[in-house]
Amino acid sequence: MSERGQSATVRDVMTTAVSTISPETRLKEAAAILRSGGFSALPVVDRGGRVIGVLSEADLLVKAERPAPAATQRSYARREQEERWTGILACHLMSRPAVTVAPDAVLAEAAHLLHRHGLKRLPVVDDAGRPVGIVSRGDLLKVFLRSDEDVRRDVLERVRAEAASAGLPAVTVKVEDGVVTLRGVEVESGWGRRVTEIAEGADGVVAVRNLLNRVSEAPSEARRLAVDTPATDIEILSEEECLELLRAHRIGRIALSDHGQPLIFPVNYAADDRAVVFRTAPGMKLTESPMTKVAFEIDEVDTAAGTAWSVLVQGVAYEITSALDSLSERLRELVVEPMAPGEHRNWVAVTRHEISGRRFRLHPIE
């Protein structure tokens, strides 16, 4: 893949062995080449070696239909359409002009072309229109298999460069399965958005969660606050602190909306890095409407110390009682002892999309 800070190009991921056919290739031979080579489309090249069209599985599929569309649609078929139904050579069925991409195009551009034209593969052509490779959806998706550490370094480098040139403090970057979390202080309006866009531009990023703390004061004041005095009466907890509190406690409140009616109830729970799990009795609201958006909250008020804190998890609840994926299996191994009487056979997981927490000093009562 590409150097850090630089986006991968089509050349980095394309297949360089290209099978091509001529416009006069018979359809059955083309079908056999597609089949034996495991291709989904073949570039059609003219005598000069230039790509003039592409013959794809989709083009050939017309011929697999029974009754043949020619018999049923003849009355309103236009001439070109009719040629497709009755043709026997590659030139009759191929799509033209060919949609192609240059080898130095970035992956996003190739993805956009595939998407806009509903294609699975693109011939990669040089300046003279000659094929130098083929790039498929699968080739482009490989960019998402980049390791979290590589993605993190790439994002960090891009953000740092931007921050340095703007004279702003950098942000911290965390990456989990390609999902980037940005933390820091939004010292200038628009900075958070800019950082998000920069992070999204790095190869392999699935999504960006921007958790920069917004400071509402004027820019100069905000900058002073961010750099000199981070401590205020309300302390924003880091993700690590939030997770630590989640792991250390056992009882929380789950809140959901039942057809617009907010509901809230206490649950015994267990937490790991990605999700909060609890058990419910069959027939509970949550198990009847899987994938509901929920909030989960824990808190504590320490009157002796004069402090209080709360942690809020926002995410989606779904049942994992018999789900077979590795995450669900792992979550079911967590120990959860329901406090309410009765059977609690159903497992529910809340995958977290957002986690936040604060700690603050209690105001003395006057």
Place this chain on the structure above:
Amino acid sequence: MSGPTLVQDVMRPPVVAPEGMWFREMVRLLRDRDTEFLAIVDAEGMAVGTVTEADLLLKLARRWIEERPAGAESASHRAERRKAAAVTARELMSEPLVSVPAGQPVADAARLMRRRHLRHLAVVDPAGWPVGVVHRSDLLTVLLRPDEEIRQDVDDLLARELRGRAASVEVRVSEGVVLLGRLRGVDFPLEDLLPDVLEVEGVLAARVLDDSVSDNWRCHP
């Protein structure tokens, strides 16, 4: 004739993923199982939707998708916007599930795919459990039917339709293309038989030999 090729003759085993699976796990699963299609199942194992390579690829094209003006968006544009931002299978999948029974002829599946612009179909049993998947490329196998088999079916068809007069028609099959030739003294219109010939599995095109329309047997400039 042994009956048309059925979906169950060409389908492959389904690759199944739970609806809570994350984006990158799905990319990895597609690669490891060498497929481009996931059947997404709920906690009970019922197929509820599908995720394809094309859905995942929207993530890479998100810049263009997000730039589209949001005001006059169509339903499919809204779905694309949702998919481009998705992290889990549930957020990404297409629903409802478009599926086909295993006992359906391949030709029906081909028609369904063309009309719905799909590259794959989930094959489910009557209870809704995924039992297979057909890729568009699987359907093309019917086009590779040997000429001798096609010829046999066309001969049977002529014997059925023309009875005693079948012997006065010459049948040639070459690379899936059927040519009907009139022998001396045949007075009935062979053209009337062409729609039936086209319905024989594996036939790419059919023509009467003395047909004056031969334009589309060559490439146009």
